[in-house]
Amino acid sequence: MESDWHVVSITLLDELVRNHLGAPKHYFCGGNMLIYYSVAQAKEVEEYVEAKTVARKPRFKGPDFFLVRDVDGTKPRESWVVWNEDGRYPDLVVEFVSPSTRGKDVEANAKFYAQVFRVPEYFWFDRRTGELVGYRLVGRDYVRIEPDARGWSWSEVLGAYLGVWRGSYRGRVWSWLRLWDSEGQLVLTREEREARERARAEQERVAREQAEAQAQQERERAEQAEARAQQLQAELEQLRERLRQQGIEAE
Numbered sequence: 040m041e042s043d044w045h046v047v048s049i050t051l052l053d054e055l056v057r058n059h060l061g062a063p064k065h066y067f068c069g070g071n072m073l074i075y076y077s078v079a080q081a082k083e084v085e086e087y088v089e090a091k092t093v094a095r096k097p098r099f100k101g102p103d104f105f106l107v108r109d110v111d112g113t114k115p116r117e118s119w120v121v122w123n124e125d126g127r128y129p130d131l132v133v134e135f136v137s138p139s140t141r142g143k144d145v146e147a148n149a150k151f152y153a154q155v156f157r158v159p160e161y162f163w164f165d166r167r168t169g170e171l172v173g174y175r176l177v178g179r180d181y182v183r184i185e186p187d188a189r190g191w192s193w194s195e196v197l198g199a200y201l202g203v204w205r206g207s208y209r210g211r212v213w214s215w216l217r218l219w220d221s222e223g224q225l226v227l228t229r230e231e232r233e234a235r236e237r238a239r240a241e242q243e244r245v246a247r248e249q250a251e252a253q254a255q256q257e258r259e260r261a262e263q264a265e266a267r268a269q270q271l272q273a274e275l276e277q278l279r280e281r282l283r284q285q286g287i288e289a290e
Contacts (some may be wrong), residue, residue, distance in 0.1 A: 047208065047211060053068055055217065055226050059220065060197070169203060173201065198221065200220075
C-alpha cells in the first residue's frame with residue numbers, strides 16, 4: 040500500500056506542474072494512471088482484473104507521475120492508451136521511491152522507460168535517503184543529469200529545476216520534490232500563492248496607512264506653520280502700529 044507521503048507527493052507535483060505550465064491546453068499530466076502501450080499488455084491486465092487464468096503476471100505500468108507534451112490535457116482520460124493518442128508516450132516520468140519499489144524504480148524502470156517507452160526524461164526521488172536522480176535520453180540509453188551547486192536538476196521538458204525542499208504541505212512537514220523556474224524562483228502552490236498575496240496586501244495596507252499618517256502629519260505641520268506665520272504677522276502689525284502712535288516710522 041502507498042504511504043501518505045507517496046500519495047501527497049504526487050498531488051503536490053501535479054499541482055506545481057500545472058501552476059508552472061498554466062492551463063493544460065498543450066500538455067497532459069497523470070498520476071498513478073495506467074499506461075496501455077500494447078494490445079497484448081492491455082489483454083493481460085483485463086484478464087488479471089477479471090481473475091481469469093493468465094500465463095504470467097500482467098505488465099502493469101502506472102508511473103507515479105508522467106507528462107505528455109503537445110496534447111489536449113483538458114480531454115478526460117481514465118488511462119493513457121498509446122494507440123488512441125497517436126502513438127504518444129510520456130515525455131517525462133517521475134517515480135517516488137519506497138523501500139519495496141527502490142530496486143524497480145532505480146534499475147528496471149530506468150531501463151524500461153529508456154528502451155521501451157523512450158521517455159526523454161526520467162526522475163526518481165527517495166525521501167528516506169534524500170536522493171533525487173534524473174536521466175536524459177541520449178540515443179537508446181539514459182545519461183545522468185548532473186545537479187547544479189544547489190542540488191537541483193534541470194528538466195528540459197518542464198523548463199524548470201527539480202530539487203528537494205523541506206517544509207510544510209497540507210499540514211505535513213517532510214522532504215518534498217519541488218520545482219524552481221529558470222530564474223531560481225520557487226514554483227508556489229496555490230496555498231503559498233494565496234498566503235503571499237495576503238502578505239502583500241497586508242504590507243500594502245500598512246504602507247498606505249503609514250503614508251496617509253505621514254501626509255496627515257505634514258498637513259498638520261504645514262497648518263501649524265501657517266498659523267504661526269499669521270500670528271507673527273499680526274504681532275508685527277501691532278508693533279508697527281504702536282511705533283506709529285509714538286511717531287516712529289517702522290521699516
